[in-house]
Amino acid sequence: MKAFAGIDLGGTNIKYGLADSEGKILTSKSKPAHADKGRSEILKRLEECARELLEYAFENKLNVPYVGIGSPGTVDADRGKILGVSPNIPGWGGTNISTRLEERLKTKVYVGNDANMMAWAEVLFGAAKGYRNVLCTTVGTGIGGGVIMDGKLVIGSSYSGGEFGHIPIVKDGKRCNCGLKGCLEAYAGSDNLIAIAKREIKAAGSRSKYKGSLNELTVRKILDLFKAHDPAALKAIEKQAGYMATGFASVIHLLNPEAIVVGGGIAEVCGADYIRLIQKALKQYAFEDALKGLKVLKAKLGNKAGFIGAAFQKEEI
Ligand SMILES: [Zn+2]
Incomplete structure (x- = not known):
């Protein structure tokens, strides 16, 4: 029997x-990446993971065509090489x-960008199965x-396609983790969500349940408060959804996808x-x-999407 082997490298x-x-x-398994120990230690770990998978396949008479890896950073998918700088893994840029x-x-x-791999998995087997024009986030x-456009992952002319988090939404705005200013990530990422929620809780005073x-x-506490109908948490998540919607609107007007998939903790918990908050905000920003x-869907494969997508990265739909 044929089987597919995937590895998802995280920070x-x-x-x-x-x-x-x-x-x-x-x-499926998980082990610490020890990303702080540098390039050769991470490569050693990736090799160990691959060996474990290949041994499992051998023992179970499974035929594995290739090992697929998903990595943070910009990935030259033709050469399996990391380009530029990866803020979460120091010294990772340039690794072949x-x-x-x-x-x-x-x-x-084969190596691909981790978020691209997740997106690919959601289209192949997850929330966006059956769709051919999709934005996964x-x-x-x-x-x-x-x-994914016309059933193919869009990696772009120099492997930087699909960097949804770095669409600028504010001119000269907040500094982003990537070094640029005004990126969506600097507004809709968890650091800013916490900052917004703090302000909302302060403003709500005794009306907020947060003591x-x-x-x-x-973020976990904000999501629990949201579930408990806390007015401050509700406002904070609503604002975050609004920021997401501005980013989605850019992609919608450019590519007109059939489906948008939203993954991560907020979508997971608030479902x-x-x-609905995203759809409501979208009406303000998109035609x-x-x-x-357009379908706005919750991601289905959770934290397994990365290795599943990596495992199938050379397959077609
Ligand atoms: Zn950025």
Whole structure:
């Protein structure tokens, strides 16, 4: 039987596993990335993960065509090489993952951008299955994105396509983690969500259910407050959804997708309520005709999307 091997490198953890041709997970694991220890340590870890998967496949008589890896940063997907700088993994830029691992594993290795891999998984097996023109996004500290047009992942002319989080929404605005100013990520990412929620809680005074110290406020706590119908948390999430909608509107007017997938903690916890807030805000920013057939969907595959997409990165739909 054929099986697909994928590895998702994150700043904190590496998630990896095997799936059958239908995307059903056969085995999956996670281990610390030790990203702070630098390039050679991470490469060693990636190799260990790949070996574990290949051994599992061998023992279970599974035929693995290649090992797929998803990595943060701009990835030269033709050479399996990291370009430029990756803020979460110091010294990662310039690493040639494919060359190094193919030598050691004697198996073909392909590398793609992690957010693109997630997007690909959601289109192949997740929320956007059956759609061919899709924007997939994931919101955390950073905001990742992937665009699929006509059934193909859009990586662009120099591998920077789909960088949804870095669409500028404010001229000379807040400084973003990427070094630029005014990016969507600087407004809709979790750092700013916490800042907004602090202001809203202060403004709401005794009407807010939050009684702890504002310095200890986390995204998790904001989401719990939202679920408990706290007026300050509701306003904060509504503002975050509004920022997301401005970014979505740019993509809608440029590419007119059939579906937008939203992943990450906020969508996961707030579900349909959050999707409704986005849809409401979109009416303010996007053409009615472009919104008519548009589906806004909650991501389905959670934190497994990264390795699943990586595993299938050379497959077609
Ligand atoms: Zn940015």
